[in-house]
Amino acid sequence: MTDLSVLGWMPGLDAELPVGSRPGRVARVDRGRLTVLTGDGELRAHPAPALLEGTGPAVGDWVALRGELVVAVLTRRSAFTRVVAGRTSAEQVVAANLDLVLVVDALTTAPRLRRVERYLAVAWGSGATPVVVLIKADLCDDVPAALRAVAEDAVGVDVVVVSSVTGEGLAAVRALVGPGRTAAMVGPSGVGKSSLANALAGTPVAATRGIREADGRGRHTTTARELHLLPGGGLLVDTPGTRELGLVDGAGVDTAYADVTEPAAACRFRDCAHRTEPGCAVAAAIDDGRLDPARYTAWRKLQAEAHRQALRSDARARAAEHARVRALHRSYRSQPNRLH
Template identity: 75%
Template sequence: MRPVTDLSSLGWGRSDEPPCGVVLARVARIDRGRLTVLTAEGERRVVPGRALHESELGGPAVGDWVVLRGELATEILPRKSAFVRTVAGRTSAAQVVAANVDVVLVVDAMTGDARLRRVERYLAVAWSSGATPVVVLTKADLCADVAAAVAAVREDAIGVEVLPVSSVTGEGLDAVRALLGPGRTAAMVGPSGVGKSSLANALAGRTVAGTHEIREDGRGRHTTTARELHVLPGGGLLVDTPGMRELALYDDEDGIETAYADVAELAQDCRFRDCGHRGEPGCAVAAAIEDGRLDPARFTAWRKLQAEAHRQRLRVDARARAEERARLRSFHRALKDQPNRPRAERAR
């Protein structure tokens, strides 16, 4: 068996030794009940063992490190990071989009509808992943004012690098490549039609993802159908993901606070700790909106994501549900006991 240092080109950056007598592999693709994995000896197709699906990690994901015993993948190693969303539909299950990534490339296009709220949502999830988020704005060749488009996103993407690129002219591609040194892994996430496949092909220097013609509104069409890990010419690794029609948060309260650090910081200056920012006296958030320091649309988006994350937490956390019921009971008792309410109403 080759030493662990041979796996560094596949993103292995751990100091611990692999289990003796087994082979480590990185999951590059999952389809038809089998895994395509990358090992120090090359690409292989293996069968996932039952233990993988019964794992606390929720089954294998692209980017995972797994233990191979023959043609069987028997174990998922703990993840250092993961981009996770709630499975689309009426469910509370988590879906790992990409595992063990160093950078999350939040991709959107500089064409079509306004993108700020959409980028903010992706950043909230990206900050929770444990990786570093970077916003990549594609189709710079189709944008009349690239500087203005970048500035608008940069103002809201606090602490995040914003890179304009064009897969057609090559503008900005070197800046993205600089993020992906040898052994570093990036995951591209974003809605359909924003140019992720074209960007993947440009970074890879070959066709690794199919593309379609651009529509009259400047948007592309969804082409990637499965998540896949690609090894790039410079030694970096890239997880290309299908476009997401829906990005439902999964317990991302910390990520929301980071993505909306300006709003969270204002909220800490409110007079009351439990300020609901609905007109209470001494509300620092309301004051910032009134004097133009805070965009009311950004505040509304923050509140919406907070409520969404809270509902998701209640769905998956029995203790949180019990605490919420106790809070509501206490609230209703307090209403009943208000001394200024009519006696007949309190008696009901």
């Protein structure tokens, strides 16, 4: 028997369980089949058809089971989500019920600050706490300089430097992912998330491949999201790398760019566009060196992207409603005994 608190169970979830069901936590999703961790061990299950609408069960979800059938997904307290790649507003839940989002990047090149900022914006919007983990420190010539650059840019976020080879920083990450706490590793393909997962677990739990000689970058290995139980009692979600991380909404953008939004709140005009308006506190912060203009530009770019996504989502919802109404009209017209 496994104590469900080890898997991150929260006492208040009992009230959500349908009568005659038992709880389990989704560890993996494979083409509609679920690997679920329960108090009695691991089992394979499949979701009820009604649950396949919308985002469906995701890794990290708490679900209600009747035998091998998942009959309900319990309320998510947090979720790292992204827009499916391409011209779409479809939303994908990468991992649910997280305490931490580990934004992983490798120190094999100069810090890619704009990319880290994008991941932090999505992480803040998830409801979990983001932490930047800079790995492959053993391959970096100037770790202090790289750490300083990222720490100055990642406002309000802890930054940890790690080497899976030397063991540097692993204890600090393990301390963050304590018993019953769940963290998801997110980041681009090939940065070394699987190697980090293996180092934290103390045993191979994810496949790895060597770096490419041409550019020193890692090779993509993880193909599915998976929840691993760590020796210290924490839980870690390893995720496939993403070439494109689309914003679902702008919920975390302002938090990630607090150094921009704080002076913006002090502008003379509430609708200040931060361009040529008199009394613009953002312009003043840029002029006196308190605000990096590149950060301001990145903030505006992500705000605009979130606005476009909101418009696409609204258009999709309207189209779905129109299709529903048309289907009802067709159904009514096809009834043989309807009144004329």
